[in-house]
Amino acid sequence: MKRLAFVALCLLVAFGTSPVLAANDLPRTGSRVPAIILPDVAGHPRRLTEFKNRPLVLFFFCGCPPCHACARLWADVQQAGEISRGRSVTGPQTVAVFLGDAEAARRFASETGLDPAQTLLLTDPSDRTGQRFGVIQCPRVFVLDAGGRLTYTNSENNSGTDSPRLSAAALVSRTLTAWRHLPTAPASKVSAARMVP
């Protein structure tokens, strides 16, 4: 019996840190998302825990034309004040993970007009974080509530029903609708649940 338990422990040690993801490891609607530690465009490591107790829209962009179209429309959403409407939280509430280097990420943000004051721009050239989120198609979006739980994503693989192939207008409309459905309680009154471990 002891030996069996020990084998189980070994399996846990080996597979618990494995880079190979099982479908069940992917963030699903209602569940918390994996921790993120990625460099911003200045090279500083940034974490999702910075957004503790704040709702968040997390994008993964590769820089292709549909990613451009989506980011440009999201920039219009930011400019229209839709993100902060009815919310007392200040600072960025959009995290854009660019699947490329810092220079390409800066160019992408500049070309699409993403508001630097409302957007934290991260880079993931190796796509490893994207893989942990099940990002196999782009553009991808994850809307997270203040507790770090996934409320909307445009993927068939994360128990959402939408396809990343949605047009930019449809994807941004659905993302914004999910965002509007999140509680608008001030940050101080939001549950103190940690966003990610």
Next chain:
Amino acid sequence: MRNFALTFFATLLLCALLLCAVSGTAQAGELALPHPATAPIPSRLTLLPVPGMTIVDRNTYRYDAGVVDVIRTPRLERTFTLENDGKQPVTIARLRGSCGCEELRLLRGGKAVLSTRLDPGETATLHLAIHLHGGQSGPTRKYLWVDGPEAAGQTLSLALLEVDLSLRQSVSFTPASLNFGKVEAGTGAALPLTVSLDSDLFPDPGLLPDSVLPLLQSADPDLQVERVGPLQRVEEGGEERLRQAFQVLLSPTAHAGHLSGDLRFTAPRALDGSLSLLAGVSVPVTGTVSGALDAIPATVFFGSLPAGKPVRRSVVLSSVMLGSLSASGDAPWLQATLAPADPSAKHRLLTVTLTARAPLGPLQGKVTVTTARGERLDIPVIAELTKSGE
């Protein structure tokens, strides 16, 4: 204790072997296969070899498209053949790409099909097009999955094709995007833009007529582009390049509101006709034209809504001439209604309505508000209508 340690290391070794097995041949620094929620099944669906293709493992193929120039090849197209070389029928339920830039088609007997069943020995054609416009320079990898029918909620992956390519930009813009910032209505503005091209695109620019020289075109009548000076041969980073300067002019009569458009690079075909330079290369243009007329919000986002019911959103207009405004939508599904003018008020309410007969799907339109003096303010409207209950 010794048995304990032996068991520990033996089990770890077993786990490591298992991991190697499921990781396939992925090398250090290489992307692991993004296979979430995808169950591999034993199948005999194979991709027939073409030059540049290698087999990564049993169901995974890699195709090297080499260096691709976005000007010469704005759309990379390749065709592959899928063959059922097993003894059982195989059903291809769908094709999936990793990037929004991929366009995939499955063909049987020259006709496009959404899914198909391949009996032993039968083949189907897989047509892949990748739109490269806007892609970043350097190496990139796209994925293409051939999926079987779903089983127990999991997608069955019949084959995976990895497409490697290195993107080269033979045309670059300085700056990479144009931002006019905030421009007062009626004043106009101008920004310089330089286009740099590979010198081999135009072997002897001095001999070329004006019609062949590179041009930038705008779909927005409020934006005009003027060529400044001749096409010049210059040296950039040890390479000979061609450089053309432009001036981008924002018209003084431009509509007020948010500017969001593109200038398209539209150099025509070279004189010998051998090189198509008509590529989807563009420069994004942003900015805001602000005037006597202002709207909050500047863009109306309805979000995603069930169809069949009219939906309204309010926009607050501010202007020095609130009493003499008119407003109209540019689509039959879009109505704009101004509240009665109140001479003592500093603002006037505009109601934007998506009508009950608005079509399903994504919708993009605009409401134009016009003052008696002819000043116009565009308010973009974005929405998506879905079937009720979706």
